[in-house]
Amino acid sequence: MSNGKKGGVTSLIYDPRLRSIFFQLVAIACVAGFFWHILDNANTNMAARGITTGFGFLDNQAGFGIIQSLIDYTETDTYARTFTVGLLNTLLVSMLGIFFATIVGFLMGIARLSSNWLIRKLALCYIEVFRNIPLLLQIFFWYFAVLRALPSPRMSMEMGDAFFLNIRGLYMPEPIPGAGFDYVWIALIAGVVGSYALYRYAKKIQAETGRIIPMFLPTLGMIIGLPLIVFFIAGSPLSWEYPVLKGFNFTDGITIIPEFLALLFALTIYTSAFIAEVVRSGIEAVSHGQTEAASALGLTNGQRLRLIVIPQSMRIIIPPLTNQYLNLTKNSSLATAIGYPDLVSVFAGTTLNQTGQAVEIIFMTMGVYLTISLVTSAAMNYYNSRKALIER
Amino acid sequence: MPNIPSDTLTPPQPENATGYKPLPDRAAPGNTVGIIGWVRANLFNSVGNTILTLIALYFIYQAAAWFLDWGIINADLAGDSAEACTSSGACWVFIKARFPQFIYGFYPSDEVWRINIMFGLFAFCIIGLVVDSIPGKKWFAIFTLVIFPVLAYYLMLGGAFGLEKVGTHRWGGFSLTLILAMVGIVASLPIGIVLALGRRSEMPIVRSICITYIEFWRGVPLITVLFMASVMLPLFMTAGTDTDKLVRALIGITMFQSAYMAEVVRGGLQAIPKGQYEAAEALGLGYWKKTGLIILPQALKLMIPGIVNTFIALFKDTSLVLIIGLFDLLAIVQSAITDPNWPQVSVEGYLFVAFMFWICCFSMSQYSQRLERKFSTGHKTA
Amino acid sequence: MAEDTAKTETNEKNMIELRNVNKWYGSFHVLKDINISVRRGERIVICGPSGSGKSTCIRCINRLEEHQEGDIIVNGVPLTNDLKNIDTVRREVGMVFQHFNLFPHLTVLQNCTLAPIWVRKTPKKQAEEEAMKYLERVKIPQQALKYPGQLSGGQQQRVAIARSLCMNPAVMLFDEPTSALDPEMIKEVLDVMVELAESGMTMICVTHEMGFAKTVADRVIFMDEGQIVEENEPHAFFENPQHERTKLFLSQILAH
Amino acid sequence: MAEDTAKTETNEKNMIELRNVNKWYGSFHVLKDINISVRRGERIVICGPSGSGKSTCIRCINRLEEHQEGDIIVNGVPLTNDLKNIDTVRREVGMVFQHFNLFPHLTVLQNCTLAPIWVRKTPKKQAEEEAMKYLERVKIPQQALKYPGQLSGGQQQRVAIARSLCMNPAVMLFDEPTSALDPEMIKEVLDVMVELAESGMTMICVTHEMGFAKTVADRVIFMDEGQIVEENEPHAFFENPQHERTKLFLSQILAH
Amino acid sequence: AKLDDVKKEGVVKCGVSTGLPGFSNPDDKGKWTGLDVDLCKAVAAAVLGDAEKVKYIPLNAKERFTALQSGEVDILSRNTTWTITRDGSLGINFAGVNYYDGQGFMVNKGLGVKSAKELDGAAICIQAGTTTELNLADYFRKEGGMKYQAIVFDTSDQTVKGFETGRCDVLTSDQSQLYSLRVKLKDPEQAIVLPEIISKEPLGPAVQQGDDQWFNIVKWVHFATLNAEELGVTSKNVEDMKKSDNPDIQRLLGVKDQDMGQTIGLSADWAANAIKQVGNYGEMFERNVGKDSPLDIERGLNALWTEGGIQYAPPVR
Numbered sequence A: 001m002s003n004g005k006k007g008g009v010t011s012l013i014y015d016p017r018l019r020s021i022f023f024q025l026v027a028i029a030c031v032a033g034f035f036w037h038i039l040d041n042a043n044t045n046m047a048a049r050g051i052t053t054g055f056g057f058l059d060n061q062a063g064f065g066i067i068q069s070l071i072d073y074t075e076t077d078t079y080a081r082t083f084t085v086g087l088l089n090t091l092l093v094s095m096l097g098i099f100f101a102t103i104v105g106f107l108m109g110i111a112r113l114s115s116n117w118l119i120r121k122l123a124l125c126y127i128e129v130f131r132n133i134p135l136l137l138q139i140f141f142w143y144f145a146v147l148r149a150l151p152s153p154r155m156s157m158e159m160g161d162a163f164f165l166n167i168r169g170l171y172m173p174e175p176i177p178g179a180g181f182d183y184v185w186i187a188l189i190a191g192v193v194g195s196y197a198l199y200r201y202a203k204k205i206q207a208e209t210g211r212i213i214p215m216f217l218p219t220l221g222m223i224i225g226l227p228l229i230v231f232f233i234a235g236s237p238l239s240w241e242y243p244v245l246k247g248f249n250f251t252d253g254i255t256i257i258p259e260f261l262a263l264l265f266a267l268t269i270y271t272s273a274f275i276a277e278v279v280r281s282g283i284e285a286v287s288h289g290q291t292e293a294a295s296a297l298g299l300t301n302g303q304r305l306r307l308i309v310i311p312q313s314m315r316i317i318i319p320p321l322t323n324q325y326l327n328l329t330k331n332s333s334l335a336t337a338i339g340y341p342d343l344v345s346v347f348a349g350t351t352l353n354q355t356g357q358a359v360e361i362i363f364m365t366m367g368v369y370l371t372i373s374l375v376t377s378a379a380m381n382y383y384n385s386r387k388a389l390i391e392r
Numbered sequence B: 001m002p003n004i005p006s007d008t009l010t011p012p013q014p015e016n017a018t019g020y021k022p023l024p025d026r027a028a029p030g031n032t033v034g035i036i037g038w039v040r041a042n043l044f045n046s047v048g049n050t051i052l053t054l055i056a057l058y059f060i061y062q063a064a065a066w067f068l069d070w071g072i073i074n075a076d077l078a079g080d081s082a083e084a085c086t087s088s089g090a091c092w093v094f095i096k097a098r099f100p101q102f103i104y105g106f107y108p109s110d111e112v113w114r115i116n117i118m119f120g121l122f123a124f125c126i127i128g129l130v131v132d133s134i135p136g137k138k139w140f141a142i143f144t145l146v147i148f149p150v151l152a153y154y155l156m157l158g159g160a161f162g163l164e165k166v167g168t169h170r171w172g173g174f175s176l177t178l179i180l181a182m183v184g185i186v187a188s189l190p191i192g193i194v195l196a197l198g199r200r201s202e203m204p205i206v207r208s209i210c211i212t213y214i215e216f217w218r219g220v221p222l223i224t225v226l227f228m229a230s231v232m233l234p235l236f237m238t239a240g241t242d243t244d245k246l247v248r249a250l251i252g253i254t255m256f257q258s259a260y261m262a263e264v265v266r267g268g269l270q271a272i273p274k275g276q277y278e279a280a281e282a283l284g285l286g287y288w289k290k291t292g293l294i295i296l297p298q299a300l301k302l303m304i305p306g307i308v309n310t311f312i313a314l315f316k317d318t319s320l321v322l323i324i325g326l327f328d329l330l331a332i333v334q335s336a337i338t339d340p341n342w343p344q345v346s347v348e349g350y351l352f353v354a355f356m357f358w359i360c361c362f363s364m365s366q367y368s369q370r371l372e373r374k375f376s377t378g379h380k381t382a
Numbered sequence C, D: 001m002a003e004d005t006a007k008t009e010t011n012e013k014n015m016i017e018l019r020n021v022n023k024w025y026g027s028f029h030v031l032k033d034i035n036i037s038v039r040r041g042e043r044i045v046i047c048g049p050s051g052s053g054k055s056t057c058i059r060c061i062n063r064l065e066e067h068q069e070g071d072i073i074v075n076g077v078p079l080t081n082d083l084k085n086i087d088t089v090r091r092e093v094g095m096v097f098q099h100f101n102l103f104p105h106l107t108v109l110q111n112c113t114l115a116p117i118w119v120r121k122t123p124k125k126q127a128e129e130e131a132m133k134y135l136e137r138v139k140i141p142q143q144a145l146k147y148p149g150q151l152s153g154g155q156q157q158r159v160a161i162a163r164s165l166c167m168n169p170a171v172m173l174f175d176e177p178t179s180a181l182d183p184e185m186i187k188e189v190l191d192v193m194v195e196l197a198e199s200g201m202t203m204i205c206v207t208h209e210m211g212f213a214k215t216v217a218d219r220v221i222f223m224d225e226g227q228i229v230e231e232n233e234p235h236a237f238f239e240n241p242q243h244e245r246t247k248l249f250l251s252q253i254l255a256h
Numbered sequence E: 001a002k003l004d005d006v007k008k009e010g011v012v013k014c015g016v017s018t019g020l021p022g023f024s025n026p027d028d029k030g031k032w033t034g035l036d037v038d039l040c041k042a043v044a045a046a047v048l049g050d051a052e053k054v055k056y057i058p059l060n061a062k063e064r065f066t067a068l069q070s071g072e073v074d075i076l077s078r079n080t081t082w083t084i085t086r087d088g089s090l091g092i093n094f095a096g097v098n099y100y101d102g103q104g105f106m107v108n109k110g111l112g113v114k115s116a117k118e119l120d121g122a123a124i125c126i127q128a129g130t131t132t133e134l135n136l137a138d139y140f141r142k143e144g145g146m147k148y149q150a151i152v153f154d155t156s157d158q159t160v161k162g163f164e165t166g167r168c169d170v171l172t173s174d175q176s177q178l179y180s181l182r183v184k185l186k187d188p189e190q191a192i193v194l195p196e197i198i199s200k201e202p203l204g205p206a207v208q209q210g211d212d213q214w215f216n217i218v219k220w221v222h223f224a225t226l227n228a229e230e231l232g233v234t235s236k237n238v239e240d241m242k243k244s245d246n247p248d249i250q251r252l253l254g255v256k257d258q259d260m261g262q263t264i265g266l267s268a269d270w271a272a273n274a275i276k277q278v279g280n281y282g283e284m285f286e287r288n289v290g291k292d293s294p295l296d297i298e299r300g301l302n303a304l305w306t307e308g309g310i311q312y313a314p315p316v317r
């Protein structure tokens, strides 16, 4: 509130600023009292039950196995490491989920606006079915009803001795880069840099002469072709480690466990239904007049999309899209229901159970998700403030 | 004016220049109207679309054929035990046999009438609220939000009015799902209103407290909240406080949900034009009277679609209580599926749950979309 | 009651008094040294180009906006941060807005009785009777049970006037009450206002309806860029404006 | 280039030629046997009651709508399903819409240079210079770096006109360019259009601004129910309409 | 104190497993049966005089300790292994061992595996949050770094289902559980339990720390059922036995002014009630997991000390 004006008889209770200070003090007192109360309770309760506090437990040996880990992990590692393993697994499934959900969601959103009635209605069915069924149920469905129907390892479905699909998961060959593979990486980097340079050059040429240099094929060539050529010149320095059936299971190669597949399927499909709606409304929000105006100026179909429709609809799409990404990340915690070893499952689940350090563990777990959310929202607000259409 | 040859000033006169008669409408060229026109325009208007149409038709045919075959033609419906499932199709007998359990959970079968009454009352409330032609929406709303919960509480729990007490550990199935969602919404609404008002307050500390609360709960997954409620809440309570598992879950859900509700309420408050606040102030109404008499009554109406949408989200999310060991609809079906007495019935079971959830969520979302459309046209003119 | 004492005290004095009022929106100086005194029963018209601060000025009088310097005294009560004074002043001052701001969820009658019942604590019955009286005065008693959304703009504005009158204000403020109306409706609202003016109500009215100004105003105040440029009785103001700015403004207005 | 040859070929002929054009929306017959020829430099005003098919008619000319029967030939290029022809025609024809349809995410200057750069492949610098020339012509060069959202309606419509002019069209189509504007702004847009007309641009303009029609039109076409009812030079059209339907329409318009 | 609370509420809140035949399992009508269930019933009979005054709260492995800590259950009788960390840092007390168990493996017959040592590389189904999860890791490390994949499930139902559908080759759990889970299989014959026992798993009821009276009650109800078996007191003959002159029996059944119940805050006929309504340990065992049950588990370690087992109860005196 701005400066008020003095004078007159000001009785204190009627001064709005004093009132506001008073209310705020009361609010602080309530919140502080509440926290003090529960902390006090927690302390007495934990003391009474002989529960130790603190983060010391993180250095203790975990002693249990985790089926999927992106970093080296054995049972002798510490709980701190199980935390990292879980976090990485959460990030892995979230990132891939986001990637696929975006693709499927955009396809469905665009299908929803197709000129083909049948496609439009099919997309509508897809959206209405999948977003109105609980995600957990979808996860169960994929895991317990669909993937469970796959054959046993000995009867795997196979593709060319390289890919095997069975109830234990999907097995794929693992690429082992040999000597000289580094050159391929260098070529790839060179390709990316080259493409960027070409992009800058093309822009300059267009500004100066108006000539439009085609970008698609050269970029493709530089980013994919160049590394490929280098790869073959270097004598194909890449070997594959094929999965083999040894004893009970396939070993070697890359294994994708069914828990992961089920979670990924369910997250992708569920979220893509929401993304499709986001995309549809984003595109519909660009008025028909805009496309008409662009056509009337003689822009081609592709230019219309690239220069007019997409830039405008992306502004509308991106904030709710980010929300969906956050939802997906949070929803990945349902992994615990089927035993995919994500953060909640290994840390807030097994670790909590082994150590009994409920407060610390839940606190850390929530902290992780909260950090992800807040950082993303902050980035989003920044983006919005940059991209908001300027009005008067 | 540029010089234009004089003959152009009298343009070629059409034949009907002297006596204008409206031409009759002609029918459009045959291939652009009617069913054929529609099919051409909507299904086969280009090569790409034709291919898409054919592919889509093929898939629809496949799916429909499979479902007809598995779910209807070859399905078993008669009988009441696993032995009745002999054919290759779906075993709907399973659903039939377990249906009461799916709906009522472990509620004692002699007392099930109580749940039925609750369902009946609930349907009564909903019909009263949703059907436009029924007057007295305000009273229905008050009944639903205030009286119905009390009635339902005593009906379900018993222990008073001569009703046998049925502990919450025997609640389950669809009725539990409904209870979780209802309580979640009804309890989070007032908290959400307070939070939203706080978030719009001019007092920085109150505002930041509310923002912190809202952003905190919106930033964490519900499942961690449920974990917290089930694992940590007992630690935070004074020793010896009786904490029923269901109550703890409900506390968690309510805290979580109130943050989302606060955002819905805020949306409603923001939609009220500034002039309404000013007019109320100019009439001498203080903050609480202004809010209670002018702003909230209008905002609440605008919030209904938002509330329904939150309700849908919550309704789906209640299935997570399975993870902390409550037997909602999904959990009870899930555990029934593992019954060794029944053969492979997981697809049937999941389909049944999916169908129940879908029907509820889909009809609610249609309702909220209808309301949104109504408000988007209605409010401007009002 | 405090207000009663306040009233008797200032009975002979000015009803509204603005002394060297200054106001800023952020760093934008919107009101500059405004001095206005309005006697009981006086009718003032404020005019001026868009953005000149007219609305801000009268919104300060019932504290919808806070001023930062100078004194505003309404019916002897100074407007300070004291909530009690603000309440007292708002009961004395009725306000009619450009966009009516009726409460769409309440009937016309409820709109009118809301403040008497909740602020003045009048019994409902009595409040309704009084409200009907005022609705008759603005010539729409038959609409009492309708909702604002069902009325035309002119009718809505008349309800807004009746709603203010129900609080028995000592002063009425009007902020461009006719500018959101279709031409046919302007007249019916102006008629009500003229009738009100003739009954001796103290009024401050921001309007560009020069006909109205000429008919009823005791004084016309012309504002520009947050300042009072000229202040005169209507005849002199229109026939013989003193300042170039006023002349320019009048030429534009009258050309319409 | 194809367009150049096309131009030379038809230099002496009609710029736009509609022959027995028929169009249906679904089964609704919206254009019935429309015949219009527009010579280079001619200025046509189309008027008629709402729903009579005026917009549809001019939207067919740059193929925003497809017609089902008859021929439309623009600058010698027939409008068929051939995408190349459509492109050629659209480059020749500028269009100004009722609701401006500026691109809100681009500055005024970018709005104007977009099509020259991407369609005509003009170097950016040159495109900007030309755009500034046209912006000066519509009297808003100083707004070049603002976004459309920051401009008033009249200014936006002038930008829309400049944007079309930047493509150097042979013909300009206007679809009720002033009807979404506030009265003060109508004039500034009409001024620009009159100036454009006087410079010899071929124009077809759907409008109800009869003043404009009288000042600049070479011919006025009156449409009703998808047909051309009357076609005459403005003087004759307004003073001495031939048909009852026209008379009725004019009496309504002029009463305003 | 807990005893007063229980008396006031008139019901013993008993935390049991969500479904483990032989130990705690609801039947079609929702009636709970099993060894763990019987222990709660015995406590209810001793404290309240009525074995049916029990409220069963099904818990999965992850939530069981919280439920006990928070007082949601009065007794956790849920095949829970007694370990030092659980005593030490979870704030709970084990009141005895009602089943001496050890962790074992169950495999599909078709795999042809005869010993746990052949399990290198196997996928192993396991229930999350159990000591078995930890023992397993130890065992495979001890056996020269054999590899395995742990597939964890939330409930034992899911674990069995996972094993049955082939998600894993091996199911590991306490041996008693293996037998009981095996009955749940569609074809129990398809699975065999391997002979190795890789850990000690003393299973027993647990109570919250800090209430010694309640701790004693639970402990001594269990001992009473053991003593009853040792003394030959059964649910059938308990009334007759009240007339016995054996002072041990008299003290146990609280007849002839031998009121031992009061020392732990109960009435004199506490043990008599429990035995009459639920039976002695031997009866409970045979009824639920032994000869008279589909599980058909040998007494083995769980035989009385007098019969070569290690079930040994302190005297009632």
Ligand SMILES: Nc1ncnc2c1ncn2[C@@H]1O[C@H](COP(=O)(O)OP(=O)(O)OP(=O)(O)O)[C@@H](O)[C@H]1O
Binding pocket: C025, C026, C028, C030, C048, C049, C050, C051, C052, C053, C054, C055, C056, C057
């Ligand atoms: N809340 C505000 N914050 C900042 N500036 C404001 C605010 N309200 C009004 N202004 C500015 O203060 C100036 C005076 O506004 P005011 O509404 O009093 O003008 P007015 O004379 O009533 O104009 P009009 O005839 O258009 O209603 C204007 O320049 C306006 O832009």
Ligand SMILES: Nc1ncnc2c1ncn2[C@@H]1O[C@H](COP(=O)(O)OP(=O)(O)OP(=O)(O)O)[C@@H](O)[C@H]1O
Binding pocket: D025, D026, D028, D030, D048, D049, D050, D051, D052, D053, D054, D055, D056, D057
């Ligand atoms: N996309 C469409 N689908 C179906 N009917 C349409 C469509 N667009 C226009 N119409 C109908 O075609 C008729 C002519 O429309 P058009 O917009 O050309 O009229 P107009 O003369 O421009 O009217 P106005 O003066 O209101 O702009 C109207 O009856 C209209 O309802």
Ligand SMILES: [Mg+2]
Binding pocket: C054, C055, C056, C176
């Ligand atoms: Mg104003």
Ligand SMILES: [Mg+2]
Binding pocket: D054, D055, D056, D175, D176
């Ligand atoms: Mg039109």
